[in-house]
Amino acid sequence: MTSVLRRIGFALGLPIVLLAAWWFASAGSTNFFFPPLSEILDSLVEEWFGPRLAADVLPSILRLAAGYAVAAVGSVALGVLIGTSRAVRGFLEPVLEFFRAIPPPVLVPIFMLVFGIGDGMKVIVIAFGCMWPILLNTVEGVRAVDSVLSDTARTYGITGSTRLRKLVLPSASPQIFAGLRQGLSVAIILMVISELFAASNGLGFAVVQAQRSFAIAETWAGMLMLGLLGVLLATLFRIVENRRLAWYHGLRRAQRSS
Amino acid sequence: MLDVRGIKKVYEGKGRTVEAVRDLTFTVDQGELVCIVGPSGSGKTTLLKIMSGLLAPTAGEVLIGGKRVDGPPPGMAVVFQEYGRSLFPWMTVRQNVELPLKQKKLTAARRQELIEESLAAVGLAEAHSAYPWQLSGGMQQRVAIARAVAYEPQVLLMDEPFAAVDAQTRADLEDLIRDIWHRFQVTTLFVTHDIDEAVYLGQRVLILSSSPTVVREDLAVDLPDARDQLTTRSSPRFAELRAQVYAQIHRPKEPAAPEVPSGATR
Numbered sequence: 324m325t326s327v328l329r330r331i332g333f334a335l336g337l338p339i340v341l342l343a344a345w346w347f348a349s350a351g352s353t354n355f356f357f358p359p360l361s362e363i364l365d366s367l368v369e370e371w372f373g374p375r376l377a378a379d380v381l382p383s384i385l386r387l388a389a390g391y392a393v394a395a396v397g398s399v400a401l402g403v404l405i406g407t408s409r410a411v412r413g414f415l416e417p418v419l420e421f422f423r424a425i426p427p428p429v430l431v432p433i434f435m436l437v438f439g440i441g442d443g444m445k446v447i448v449i450a451f452g453c454m455w456p457i458l459l460n461t462v463e464g465v466r467a468v469d470s471v472l473s474d475t476a477r478t479y480g481i482t483g484s485t486r487l488r489k490l491v492l493p494s495a496s497p498q499i500f501a502g503l504r505q506g507l508s509v510a511i512i513l514m515v516i517s518e519l520f521a522a523s524n525g526l527g528f529a530v531v532q533a534q535r536s537f538a539i540a541e542t543w544a545g546m547l548m549l550g551l552l553g554v555l556l557a558t559l560f561r562i563v564e565n566r567r568l569a570w571y572h573g574l575r576r577a578q579r580s581s
Numbered sequence: 582m583l584d585v586r587g588i589k590k591v592y593e594g595k596g597r598t599v600e601a602v603r604d605l606t607f608t609v610d611q612g613e614l615v616c617i618v619g620p621s622g623s624g625k626t627t628l629l630k631i632m633s634g635l636l637a638p639t640a641g642e643v644l645i646g647g648k649r650v651d652g653p654p655p656g657m658a659v660v661f662q663e664y665g666r667s668l669f670p671w672m673t674v675r676q677n678v679e680l681p682l683k684q685k686k687l688t689a690a691r692r693q694e695l696i697e698e699s700l701a702a703v704g705l706a707e708a709h710s711a712y713p714w715q716l717s718g719g720m721q722q723r724v725a726i727a728r729a730v731a732y733e734p735q736v737l738l739m740d741e742p743f744a745a746v747d748a749q750t751r752a753d754l755e756d757l758i759r760d761i762w763h764r765f766q767v768t769t770l771f772v773t774h775d776i777d778e779a780v781y782l783g784q785r786v787l788i789l790s791s792s793p794t795v796v797r798e799d800l801a802v803d804l805p806d807a808r809d810q811l812t813t814r815s816s817p818r819f820a821e822l823r824a825q826v827y828a829q830i831h832r833p834k835e836p837a838a839p840e841v842p843s844g845a846t847r
Contacts, residue, residue, distance in 0.1 A: 471666035478633050478659045479681035479732065489680060493671040570671040570712055577714040 358540045367544035383526040387514040390449025398454040402461025427452030440521040452513040453506035460502030464495025583609040587641035603793035614769045616779035619789030656735035664722040668713040675709040678728045699731035719750035737769045788829045797829045
């Protein structure tokens with residue numbers, strides 16, 4: 324129990340020091356662009372955890388969730404296909420390399436032309452941007468299935484969809500999770516970027532809107548909100564990952580200690 | 582039960598062909614425990630992969646119960662040398678044993694029965710919910726053996742299963758194999774490079790030459806059925822048999838038969 328408290332204290336130590344430093348350094352600030360932290364926090368609570376939570380934060384999170392989910396499911400499925408078939412790999416790889424090389428923000432103007440300016444476009448931008456790390460890691464993971472394990476499955480007649488569910492996906496899951504983690508941070512970035520263009524709500528939209536209307540405290544608070552959202556999502560991700568990959572971490576520990 | 586007829590395997594590489602197995606013919610009867618012993622690099626693993634349907638032979642055929650093998654046959658279980666890479670690390674011991682049984686579409690009650698019985702037979706009745714990597718090497722190989730036994734195969738193939746465990750564990754596992762073979766009456770083919778192990782375990786020992794492989798000798802082991810690490814291994818007959826196997830393995834090779842293409846030897 325005390326060790327848990329110590330760990331929490333240790334983890335929170337630096338953030339508290341930084342916030343305190345910010346608080347005192349900005350306390351009497353009269354600089355228009357650097358308002359006191361107290362003002363920023365007021366705005367965070369009143370605006371971002373107030374009306375903006377439903378009006379802007381929630382739509383952002385929903386688009387993020389939709390884009391990320393589409394990318395995750397699609398990339399894992401495509402990754403399994405590419406990873407298992409040399410023919411598919413040879414056929415698709417050059418094209419995929421090309422698409423991967425395009426910085427996703429650049430696609431926003433084009434996607435706006437093709438898909439309009441609604442939620443659909445934003446979801447597609449998020450999905451398109453964050454699919455690459457997931458896809459590439461899945462391909463690597465699927466290709467790296469152990470040959471002895473694969474032979475074992477074959478001798479026991481484990482083929483087709485059972486092989487996929489019981490052998491290929493679990494075996495690739497450490498890499499898939501690594502890809503998903505990278506994909507998540509890309510997705511958050513693209514969530515904001517997609518809202519900078521032709522949007523009427525969302526975190527990215529609201530931050531830019533606040534800045535343009537010189538609501539400086541609210542702009543700062545929006546940045547804090549994005550940071551908090553990122554931390555929250557990363558924490559949720561880690562909880563899921565630790566549960567799903569408990570076997571992998573155990574295996575690694577066992578291999579290291581032997 | 583198991584018929585191996587004129588098996589030949591030539592690996593075609595770039596500008597170089599390697600004849601791994603030249604001509605192997607032997608049979609294993611129902612319920613027999615036969616050891617295959619040969620020097621390292623004698624194509625033992627190639628032979629095992631061909632028998633288990635994981636690899637197609639260049640010529641010849643393998644029959645199990647009269648049926649030709651062309652892909653992993655349903656009535657066969659294989660225990661690999663690399664236990665650490667043959668158990669599914671994301672599954673518990675129990676799930677590892679159960680997976681092939683589910684694939685065989687057995688009822689839950691029957692699966693339960695087989696899991697209990699096989700894990701008890703290998704001395705791991707307490708380890709159902711452990712993960713393989715929480716167990717020692719010898720215990721992991723026991724799980725692999727339990728999984729194979731629970732599958733109720735017609736033929737059990739073992740590919741140097743104890744090559745990677747320590748000597749004491751190895752002796753225990755050898756006795757376990759004899760015990761399991763008695764108990765489940767399963768036709769067992771045990772591949773090893775260890776001469777003592779082959780003589781100690783087998784009713785028969787098939788001695789292979791170095792590659793390109795042929796059968797040097799098919800030796801009946803006339804030791805008493807009840808074997809014991811101490812008394813069996815120190816008996817004069819054991820020493821004679823082991824000397825005989827040793828001599829065969831180290832006998833210089835006769836020149837290759839003229840009809841074999843040149844460049845095939847390694």
